[in-house]
Amino acid sequence: MSEPNTPLHAGPDAQNDLDALAELDDADILDLDLDPGIDDSPSVPDLRALNTQQEQEHTLSPLNPKKRTLEASPAPVFDNAHDYQPRVDFTSPFSPSHNILKAAEDSNADHPSQPRSRRLSMPQQSRFVSYVDARLMEIQRKFVQSRGLSPEKGYPSLIELLHDIKALVDFIWYSIDGTPHTDHLLQQPLPEVPEEPEVGQGTTATPKSAADFGQASFLIRIADDLLDYVEKFPISDDALVDETHNGGETIPKLFKLFFILDRVFRALISGANNNAIRLNGTDKIRFVGIAERTRMRLPAYFEHNGVHGYHFELSKIYEHSLDACSC
Numbered sequence: 001m002s003e004p005n006t007p008l009h010a011g012p013d014a015q016n017d018l019d020a021l022a023e024l025d026d027a028d029i030l031d032l033d034l035d036p037g038i039d040d041s042p043s044v045p046d047l048r049a050l051n052t053q054q055e056q057e058h059t060l061s062p063l064n065p066k067k068r069t070l071e072a073s074p075a076p077v078f079d080n081a082h083d084y085q086p087r088v089d090f091t092s093p094f095s096p097s098h099n100i101l102k103a104a105e106d107s108n109a110d111h112p113s114q115p116r117s118r119r120l121s122m123p124q125q126s127r128f129v130s131y132v133d134a135r136l137m138e139i140q141r142k143f144v145q146s147r148g149l150s151p152e153k154g155y156p157s158l159i160e161l162l163h164d165i166k167a168l169v170d171f172i173w174y175s176i177d178g179t180p181h182t183d184h185l186l187q188q189p190l191p192e193v194p195e196e197p198e199v200g201q202g203t204t205a206t207p208k209s210a211a212d213f214g215q216a217s218f219l220i221r222i223a224d225d226l227l228d229y230v231e232k233f234p235i236s237d238d239a240l241v242d243e244t245h246n247g248g249e250t251i252p253k254l255f256k257l258f259f260i261l262d263r264v265f266r267a268l269i270s271g272a273n274n275n276a277i278r279l280n281g282t283d284k285i286r287f288v289g290i291a292e293r294t295r296m297r298l299p300a301y302f303e304h305n306g307v308h309g310y311h312f313e314l315s316k317i318y319e320h321s322l323d324a325c326s327c
Contacts, residue, residue: 086312088252094166094183094260120175125213128175132218135168136225143229158233159250162257165222165229169257172215173264177273185263186256191272193324211275216268216283223261224290227297230254237307255313258294265291265321284325291318 120128143161146154155161166182173182235250265287271278279287299314 087310088255088313094181094253094256119211120213129214132168132172135164135171136218136221139164139168140225143232147232155233157250158230158235159253161229161233162250162253165226166253166257166260169219169222169260169264172218176211176215176275176277177267178275182260182264185260185267188263190263190320191267191270193266193270209275209277212277216277216279219261219264219268220283220286220290223265223287223294226257226261227290227294231297231301235302235305235307237309251307251310255310258298258317262316262318262321265318266324269321269324288322288325291322294318 139161142154142164144154145151146156170180170182174180179185235254237251265279267273268277268279269284295314295317298317302308302310302314
């Protein structure tokens with residue numbers, strides 16, 4: 001069996017023999033020229049020289065008309081100042097029932113400190129709860145119908161929904177404070193919130209008022225549902241194209257209702273009502289979550305509908321009640 005031949009190897013220092021190198025012809029040189037026009041391209045400018053020239057031009061006297069001068073930068077654009085001013089008149093009545101409200105104020109002018117609420121009996125409390133549950137179900141049913149099931153039976157616009165919720169809030173607040181209309185709350189000073197006792201001082205739970213039979217839970221439910229209802233309706237800041245043709249009153253009444261709820265919960269947190277009804281710890285936690293969610297989503301709702309200029313009102317949503325809540 002024959003062995004394979006040994007391959008030939010280059011001799012010592014054969015690669016260093018420069019005289020034995022073959023010269024490249026013109027075709028090979030042309031193949032190596034990757035960019036034939038690179039020699040004709042303009043040279044790259046000296047950046048340092050260019051910066052020095054610009055600095056000298058900027059420092060020249062403005063009296064020399066042949067030299068360039070710095071152009072004034074455009075002024076920053078900010079929102080108009082009036083966007084941050086109040087645009088809603090909260091002294092105006094929410095509904096035409098303000099005449100009844102004025103008559104009630106005149107009739108109680110001689111006895112301003114006399115409580116106008118009385119304790120309900122157990123059967124009356126049961127009827128109260130049944131009535132509020134029925135009203136909440138009716139509002140929810142009309143809202144669902146207005147979303148496409150039976151539009152003729154639902155709410156034609158947002159303002160009708162706001163009126164129904166406002167009437168129910170008035171009814172619940174009357175059982176708590178004895179005031180026939182919550183519009184009073186927008187005219188009264190904010191109630192003082194008592195300081196919470198420090199932990200470890202032998203604190204006791206606040207006794208439940210005899211007139212408290214769950215009204216606060218209804219109000220928390222209304223505050224929770226209100227934002228979900230409102231976001232499904234379009235709004236406009238122009239009275240000529242307002243969907244209700246009510247003179248552009250939808251947005252003012254929307255803010256008034258939120259501000260009334262703010263005062264209501266402030267009074268419930270501080271216990272500043274005729275029956276001294278107060279939110280317990282669980283209700284406070286529920287309310288804080290609802291209030292913070294509303295403060296985040298309501299500006300996005302206005303932005304989605306192209307409504308601007310209510311920065312002040314949006315910043316005041318549930319402001320007083322959240323300040324009073326220490327949970």
